[in-house]
Amino acid sequence: MEHCELPRRPGRLDRLRQALPRLFPFLGWWPQVNRRTFKADLWAGLTGAVIVLPQGVAFAAIAGLPPEYGLYAAMVPVVVAALFGSSFHLISGPTTTASLVIFANVSQLAAPGTAEYLHLVLALTLLAGVVKLGLGLARLGGMVNFVSHSVVTGFMAGAAILIATSQLGHFFGLALPRGGSFLETWGALLGQLSAANPWVVAVGAATLACAVVIRRINPRAPALLLAMVAGSLLSLALDGPAHGIALVGALPASLPPLSLPWFDLDTLRTLVPGAVAVAMLGLAEAVSIARAVATRSGQAIDNSQEFIGQGLANIVGSFFSAYATSGSFTRTGVNYDAGGKTPLAAVFSSGFLAAILLLVAPLTAYLPIASMAGVILLVAAGLISVPAIRHIVRTDRGEAGVLAATFLATLFVELQFAIYAGVILSLLLYLRRTSHPHFITLAPDPASPHRALVNIRRSPQAECPQLKILRLDGSIFFGAVNHIAEELHRIVAQSPEQCHILILGSGINFIDAGGCHMLFHEAGAMKLSGREIFFCSLKSEVMELLRRGGCLARIGAGNVFKDKSTAISGIVARLDPERCACCHLRVFDECRARPGGEDVE
Structure with missing residues (x-):
C-alpha cells in the first residue's frame, strides 16, 4: 500500500535561509x-x-x-x-x-x-x-x-x-x-x-x-x-x-x-x-x-x-x-x-x-x-x-x-x-486629475456587432431621444463630488428631453462617504424633477458602500443593473411608448419591440 507523503513544514533552518x-x-x-x-x-x-x-x-x-x-x-x-x-x-x-x-x-x-x-x-x-x-x-x-x-x-x-x-x-x-x-x-x-x-x-x-x-x-x-x-x-x-x-x-x-x-x-x-x-x-x-x-x-x-x-x-x-x-x-x-x-x-x-x-x-x-x-x-x-x-x-x-x-x-x-x-x-497635479473625472457620452454604433457603445465625440452616432448614456471615468470621493455634480447638471441642462440617464460605473474604482452623500442627493433631486438615474457595471466594493450608506435605497434597487446590456433592455421597456412610436432613430435592438418598431426593417 502506497502512502501519500505530506508536504514537509519549513523548519527553522529553512526559515533562516529565507530570512538571511x-x-x-x-x-x-x-x-x-x-x-x-x-x-x-x-x-x-x-x-x-x-x-x-x-x-x-x-x-x-x-x-x-x-x-x-x-x-x-x-x-x-x-x-x-x-x-x-x-x-x-x-x-x-x-x-x-x-x-x-x-x-x-x-x-x-x-x-x-x-x-x-x-x-x-x-x-x-x-x-x-x-x-x-x-x-x-x-x-x-x-x-x-x-x-x-x-x-x-x-x-x-x-x-x-x-x-x-x-x-x-x-x-x-x-x-x-x-x-x-x-x-x-x-x-x-x-x-x-x-x-x-x-x-x-x-x-x-x-x-x-x-x-x-x-x-x-x-x-x-x-x-x-x-x-x-x-x-x-x-x-x-x-x-x-x-x-x-x-x-x-x-x-x-x-x-x-x-x-x-x-x-x-x-x-x-x-x-x-x-x-x-x-x-x-x-x-x-x-x-x-x-x-x-x-x-x-x-x-x-x-x-x-x-x-x-x-x-x-x-x-x-x-x-x-x-x-x-x-x-x-x-x-x-x-x-x-x-x-x-x-x-x-x-x-x-x-x-x-x-x-x-x-x-x-x-x-x-x-x-x-x-x-x-x-x-x-x-x-x-x-x-x-x-x-x-x-x-x-x-x-x-x-x-x-x-x-x-x-x-x-x-x-x-x-x-x-x-x-x-x-x-x-x-x-x-495628481489631485487635480483625480478630482476632475470625466463623463463620456456613449451611443450604440449600428455598424458594429450587437451595436456596441462608442464615444460619440470620436465616432458621432445618434442618441436615444429619451435615454442619455454616460460613462464616468474616475472615482467618486470628497475631492471630486462637486465637479461630478456640476458636470451632471450641465449635461442634464443641455439635454432636457432625455429624461433618463444611465451611468456606466466600470471606471469607478471606489466611492467614499462624501460621494455616497452626493449620489443620494442627486438621485432624490432627479426624481423630484421627473427624471430617473440608472447605474450598471458597478464594482462589488462600490455596491457595498452604496448599500451601507442608504444610497442604493434612494436610487432604487430596480435602477441598478449588473451590466450594460441588461440595463438597456430594462430601461428601454420603461421608456414613454408614445415618444417611441414617433421615433425613427431606433438606436437600440430592443427598439424593434416598442410601438412603431415593427415598421422599421
Whole structure:
C-alpha cells in the first residue's frame, strides 16, 4: 500500500535561509560576482577613490570640519550602505547638501573646527541614522514613490548644472567666490573670464578630451581614470605649478579613528530637528539618485532597503569619525560610467581610498585639480537625460511643468527644497486629475456587432431621444463630488428631453462617504424633477458602500443593473411608448419591440 507523503513544514533552518537575504542583502547579489564583474568593479572602485579625494576635502570644509573628516566619511559608511542597500551602483559618502545642512544646524551651537563642534556633528549623524533606519524598518520607503520620474529628471538636470558650475573655477584657473548662488557664480565667471589661466584650461580640456576619445575607442576602458593620469603627466611635462596649475596636494596618511558620539537630553532636543532634516533630505537624495541610475541600468530598487542601508551607514559611520552621508551624484555617475557592476565597486572604492592615504598619499599631490574638474564636467553632462526630457515634454504638459519647476528650483532655490517643490507640484497635479473625472457620452454604433457603445465625440452616432448614456471615468470621493455634480447638471441642462440617464460605473474604482452623500442627493433631486438615474457595471466594493450608506435605497434597487446590456433592455421597456412610436432613430435592438418598431426593417 502506497502512502501519500505530506508536504514537509519549513523548519527553522529553512526559515533562516529565507530570512538571511532580507537581513543581509549582499547575500542576494554575491552569487552574481564573477571574474568579469570583479575586474569591472575593481577599475570603477579605483576611479571612484581618486574622484573622492578632492571632493571629500572640499565637503569637509563646507561642513566646518578638518579636511580629513571628509575622507573618513568616504570610507566606512560607503561599505555599509553598499552592503545593506539595494542599488548596485549607488555610492554614498559626503555630499554638498548634507555638508551645508550640518553646518547650518551645528554652527549655531558651537564654533566650527572645535572639539565640541565635532562631537555635535557626530551626535547629529547618529540621530539622523536612527531616523533613516526607523523609516526603513517601518517599510515606509513607498513614500518616495511620490517623487515622480519628472521630478527626478528635472532634479538630476539641475544638479548636473550645479555640479558643472562648481567646477568652472577649477577648470579655468579662476578664484570664484565660494558658497555663491548659481547666478552669482556665473556672474563672477563671466566677469573674470578674460583672466583665465590658459595653462590650467589646457590641462582641464586635455583631460576632458582624452576621456571622450577613450570612451569612443573603447567604451569598456577606465576612461576617467586614464584621462586623469594623462592630465597629471601633461601637468608634469608643462611644469604645472610654475604656470599656476593647482594640485590636489599631499593628504594625511591615517585611517578613520574610533569615536563615541554622545549627547545629553538638552542637546538631544536641540539636535533632533536638524537630524530629521538631514535624514529626510539624505533619503530623498539617495533614493532619487538610485532610481535615476536604475532607469539606465534596468535594476529594480527597494526604497525601504535603501533607507535601512543609509541609516546603518550613518549609525556605524558616526563611530568611525564620519559625518552624515548620503548618495553622491558625482560618484554614482562615475561608478556607473566607469563600468561598475555590483556593490563591490563601492567596497573597492573605500579600500583604495584607504590604501591611497596609507601608501601613496604623496603621489596624489601631483594630480591637477583642473583634471578633476574636466572629468567631473563630463560626468555632469551624462546626468542630463535629453531623451527623457524630450519624452516628458512631448507626452504631458503637466509633467513637463513639474520637470521645469523642479529644474529651476534646483538652480535658484536651496537644494533641499527642490525635490519637495517637485513632489508638491506632482501631488497637486495628481489631485487635480483625480478630482476632475470625466463623463463620456456613449451611443450604440449600428455598424458594429450587437451595436456596441462608442464615444460619440470620436465616432458621432445618434442618441436615444429619451435615454442619455454616460460613462464616468474616475472615482467618486470628497475631492471630486462637486465637479461630478456640476458636470451632471450641465449635461442634464443641455439635454432636457432625455429624461433618463444611465451611468456606466466600470471606471469607478471606489466611492467614499462624501460621494455616497452626493449620489443620494442627486438621485432624490432627479426624481423630484421627473427624471430617473440608472447605474450598471458597478464594482462589488462600490455596491457595498452604496448599500451601507442608504444610497442604493434612494436610487432604487430596480435602477441598478449588473451590466450594460441588461440595463438597456430594462430601461428601454420603461421608456414613454408614445415618444417611441414617433421615433425613427431606433438606436437600440430592443427598439424593434416598442410601438412603431415593427415598421422599421
